[in-house]
Amino acid sequence: MHIIETGNVAAATGVKLARAQVVAAYPITPQTPLTEKLSEFVESGKMEAQYIPVESEHSALSVCIAAASTGARAFTATSSNGLLYMSEQVHWAAGARLPIVMCVANRAVGAPWNIWNDQQDSISQRDAGWIQMYASDHQHIIDKVIQAFYLAEKMKIPVMVCYDGYLLSHTYMPFEIPDEAMVDSFLPPFSPDYALDPGDPQNLNTVTLPDVRENIHGDLAPGYMEIRRSLHEDMRCAIVELGEIDKKYYEIFGRGGSPYVEAYKCDDASFIAVCLGSLSYHLRDVVDALRVEGIKMGVSGIQIYRPFPDQALVDVLKSAKGVIVLEKAISYGNQGALFADVKAALYPVKERPFVHNYILGLGGREIKTIDLYNALKDSCTASEAKVDTPRWIGLKL
Amino acid sequence: MGNGKYGSVKSHSDPGPGDGGKTGLWRVLRPVIDLEKCIPAKTDKMACFNCWVYCPDGVITKTIQPVIDYEYCKGCGICAEECPAKAITMIEESDFKNEGE
Numbered sequence: 001m002h003i004i005e006t007g008n009v010a011a012a013t014g015v016k017l018a019r020a021q022v023v024a025a026y027p028i029t030p031q032t033p034l035t036e037k038l039s040e041f042v043e044s045g046k047m048e049a050q051y052i053p054v055e056s057e058h059s060a061l062s063v064c065i066a067a068a069s070t071g072a073r074a075f076t077a078t079s080s081n082g083l084l085y086m087s088e089q090v091h092w093a094a095g096a097r098l099p100i101v102m103c104v105a106n107r108a109v110g111a112p113w114n115i116w117n118d119q120q121d122s123i124s125q126r127d128a129g130w131i132q133m134y135a136s137d138h139q140h141i142i143d144k145v146i147q148a149f150y151l152a153e154k155m156k157i158p159v160m161v162c163y164d165g166y167l168l169s170h171t172y173m174p175f176e177i178p179d180e181a182m183v184d185s186f187l188p189p190f191s192p193d194y195a196l197d198p199g200d201p202q203n204l205n206t207v208t209l210p211d212v213r214e215n216i217h218g219d220l221a222p223g224y225m226e227i228r229r230s231l232h233e234d235m236r237c238a239i240v241e242l243g244e245i246d247k248k249y250y251e252i253f254g255r256g257g258s259p260y261v262e263a264y265k266c267d268d269a270s271f272i273a274v275c276l277g278s279l280s281y282h283l284r285d286v287v288d289a290l291r292v293e294g295i296k297m298g299v300s301g302i303q304i305y306r307p308f309p310d311q312a313l314v315d316v317l318k319s320a321k322g323v324i325v326l327e328k329a330i331s332y333g334n335q336g337a338l339f340a341d342v343k344a345a346l347y348p349v350k351e352r353p354f355v356h357n358y359i360l361g362l363g364g365r366e367i368k369t370i371d372l373y374n375a376l377k378d379s380c381t382a383s384e385a386k387v388d389t390p391r392w393i394g395l396k397l
Numbered sequence: 398m399g400n401g402k403y404g405s406v407k408s409h410s411d412p413g414p415g416d417g418g419k420t421g422l423w424r425v426l427r428p429v430i431d432l433e434k435c436i437p438a439k440t441d442k443m444a445c446f447n448c449w450v451y452c453p454d455g456v457i458t459k460t461i462q463p464v465i466d467y468e469y470c471k472g473c474g475i476c477a478e479e480c481p482a483k484a485i486t487m488i489e490e491s492d493f494k495n496e497g498e
Contacts, residue, residue, distance in 0.1 A: 097404040156404025193402075194409060203416055205408045216413035222406045230406035237403065 001177045007168035010138040010175055011077070011103045011161070012037035014145030016047045017183040020075040020101070021190075024052040024063035028082040029115045030165035031105040035077060057082040061089035061100070068098035069204065071195030073149060076100065079165060080107035080121045087125065094129030094231060096205050099152035099159075099190070101145065102130075106277065106328075107165040108363040116364020117165040118328035119276060123305075123337050129231050131155070131238055132305040134276040135163040136262065138175040140303075143255055146178065150187050150245050155238045157231070164278045164328075166364070178253055186252050235307045242304060260309035262301040263316050265291065269298030271380045272317055272353075274342055275326045276302050279367065283326070286372045295380050302338070310345035317346060320353045324379045326372075326393075328361040335390050360393035367394060414469065420454070424472030426487035428465055434484035438462040448476035448485065 005013075011034050015023070023042065025035040041047035050067075054060045057078050064074035078086065083104055093100050104122045108114040122132060133148060135141045141163050148159040163169060194202060212223040222230070239260070246259035264284050266272050273283050280301025290297040300316050302309065317323050323346070327336035334340065339357035346352050356379045361367045371393050410416050432438040436445035441461055449459045456466040457476060465476075477485040 095408075097407045154403065156407075193404065201412055203408075203410045203412045206410070207417055208408055209418055213418045214415075215410050216416050217411070221410060222408075227406055227408055230404075234403045 001179075002174055003177060004172050004174045005138070006033065006170055006172055007135075007138050007141050007163055008032075008034035008105065008170070009037055010142040011145055011163070012041065013177055014142040015075050015101075015103075016041050017142075017178060017180060018075075018101075018146050018149045018187055019073065019184075019189070020047075020049055020149070021072040022050045022052065022064065022067035022074040023076070024054050024060045024067070024074070025076045025078065026054055026057045026060050026082060028057070028079045028107075030107055030117075030169040031077050031079040031082070031103065033169070034103060034105065038075075057086040058089060061086040061093060061102070064100045064102075065089060065093050065096065065098055068093075068100050068192075069096070069196050071190065071192045073153075073190040074098075074100050075102070077103035077105070079105045080109050080115075083121045083125060084109065087128070090125055090128045090130065092205075093158045095227070097156040097231070099149070099156055101148045101152055102158065102160050103141075103145065104160050104162045105165045105169040106162055114363040115165075117167055118362045118364065119162070119164075120329040120362070122160060122162045123329040125160070126306060126337060129157070129235070130306065131157055131159040131235070133159065133161050133303060134301070134305060135161065135168065136278050136281050136301050138168065138173040139255065141168065142175060142177065143249065143253070144303075146183055146187060147242075147245055147249055149190075151238065151242055153190050154241055154245070155234055156193075157235060157238060162277065167278045176255075182252050186249060239304075239307050239309060239312075258303065260303055260312035261316050262303055264299045264301075266298035266300055266316050266320075268296055269320055270296040271298070271322045271324065271376070272320045273297070273299040273324045273326060273376060274302065274313075274317070274338070275299070276305060276338065277328070279326060279328070279361070282367065282369070283372060283376075285369055286376055289373055290376060290380070295377065297376060297380065305338070308341055308345065310341075313342065313345050314349060317342075317353060318349050318351075322379060323353045323355045324358065324376055325355060326358045326360060326375075327390075328359075330359050330362075330390065335388060339390065356387060357390040358393050359390045365394045419468055420471050421466075421468045424467070424470060424490055426472045426474060427467065427490050427493065428470065428472065428474065428476050428485045429488050430463060430465065431484045431486065432462055434482045435462060435480075436482050436484075438484075439482075445481065447479045447481060451475050451479040 250256035
């Protein structure tokens with residue numbers, strides 16, 4: 001069924017179709033309508049779940065950690081400072097290997113206070129050990145939410161589904177709601193390896209000393225470093241598993257085919273723009289305009305940021321002359337985080353394209369198509385020098 | 398653990414003595430009970446046991462005489478603080494090491 005609704009409703013509908021059993025969330029702009037919708041679903045009996053109201057984001061994720069430990073499919077959602085308020089538990093959920101799914105409606109982080117869109121919130125949680133997916137439109141949001149539960153439960157790694165605040169969370173767009181029975185055939189009920197059980201008590205995530213030691217049976221138990229390495233190794237395997245999940249999703253629903261990088265006109269492109277989220281669709285207009293002028297431009301929207309799809313990205317970018325990375329976040333004192341990642345991925349390529357970096361849209365600063373056009377044109381025509389300093393689009397100084 | 402399945406290498410374990418390691422190794426001060434002063438030992442009655450009640454690691458027995466399991470006692474000193482008969486003294490571990498123990 002196709003409907004016209006907001007990105008937040010797309011997310012909530014995905015969570016309902018995935019049959020999440022526990023929802024704990026604290027409202028924060030621009031995520032609020034998502035939690036309101038879920039509470040409405042639960043209250044009206046359309047969704048069989050426990051909706052647990054909490055007093056903070058830290059508690060929201062703590063509830064999900066406890067729920068997932070008992071074997072329940074758990075969901076939360078947040079934005080901006082709310083994500084940072086739960087940051088301690090964000091790391092905990094990953095280390096505890098709990099397959100929680102969280103939507104992040106991307107919003108700028110204070111100070112100064114700002115409720116509008118950029119991606120600094122989720123990018124700042126890049127190294128927490130969560131899988132991060134980025135949606136470019138509402139169809140992506142609902143499809144990725146459903147896939148996220150599958151991926152999280154397969155890998156035992158929590159997944160963030162990130163989408164741009166307002167630009168996606170509050171805008172109306174047509175999208176298809178997957179059929180409930182088909183979602184059930186795609187996503188089996190969550191069956192954890194272990195669920196908290198008074199009849200079979202377990203110690204979970206107790207003090208783990210720097211060195212390994214024997215458990216009470218005399219077997220060597222993994223130490224902190226072994227546990228953390230395993231998180232990394234499993235995270236790398238998530239790239240392959242996502243490919244399989246995407247195939248399965250495509251077979252059932254007819255959507256997918258680009259789980260890592262969604263490339264638009266990149267096959268013959270001399271220059272390729274790279275970014276996360278809805279900006280990649282905005283840039284398609286710019287690509288078309290530049291192609292009219294004879295500049296072979298393409299754009300690649302990265303679908304999964306952690307684990308980083310380095311090989312898939314290199315396959316798209318390796319034949320280009322230039323790569324332009326546009327970001328709504330910055331690693332202060334260095335450069336855009338995605339820019340650094342893209343350069344690292346390209347390093348083994350013999351004939352490397354030049355890579356430029358633009359920072360834009362921070363705190364909701366309007367991203368004008370003409371500014372994107374001018375920036376990309378400048379990168380394609382004026383300079384091939386490897387400039388490591390990010391340039392800024394839309395600054396008014 | 399470590400069978401190659403995703404998420405199999407994590408901190409899950411059966412509870413029991415020693416799951417946290419031999420925590421007695423952490424001890425700097427060792428609680429030693431003076432049985433002449435200890436109420437249950439002295440009176441031969443199931444009485445007091447404040448040390449057993451307050452021990453955060455559960456390493457003191459509720460027996461006549463109370464026995465401290467030094468393999469796991471971390472030497473926090475709460476038992477010595479709570480003993481109403483002042484029967485428990487905290488003694489430097491190094492004193493025992495010097496004795497060749």
